[in-house]
Amino acid sequence: MQEVEMMPYILTSRLDDQAQNFFESMRNAYFPVGRNQVPAHLMLFHQLPYEPDTLSYMETIRSEVFAAEVTRLFFLGNGVAYAVESEQLNALHTTIKKHFHHVLIPQDLQGYRPHITVQNKVSPQTARDTMAMLLKDFEPFTMDILGMDLWRYLGGKWDWKAFYPFDKL
Structure with a gap:
């Protein structure tokens, strides 16, 4: 395990509640038990420096809430993502x-390549089966991006640190 002071920040996009609940339910249904240690998420950055400048910079980001399209499912080899x-x-x-x-x-x-992983670390056949099942009912949909969440990586699990909200339209 990395030393605590070396563990970076992770930056994700905050989804609207309906989308978050949907992706969370998909992760709970299809992610291997015991490996699903973090919430469903739309990753922006896997590693940002763990230092005060990162927090200061995040405070300067300005945006309005915006829509994002969930357009398709795709095969990850050992999992499935939207x-x-x-x-x-x-x-x-x-x-x-x-x-x-x-x-x-x-x-x-x-x-x-923005995506939300709902299954990972399974056999390719299990992933293909999940993909085929999910494709039967898939229809593209729109969700809102409400802001950004900053997390601290803890060697597997994440510790939520801050929310940077976008302005409402």
């Missing part, structure tokens, strides 16, 4: 990426 599309979400990610570019890990520097 793809999310939003120009505003991509712009937000780009803005934050530019600020932290010099300290980001390779995973956060690569192309941003």
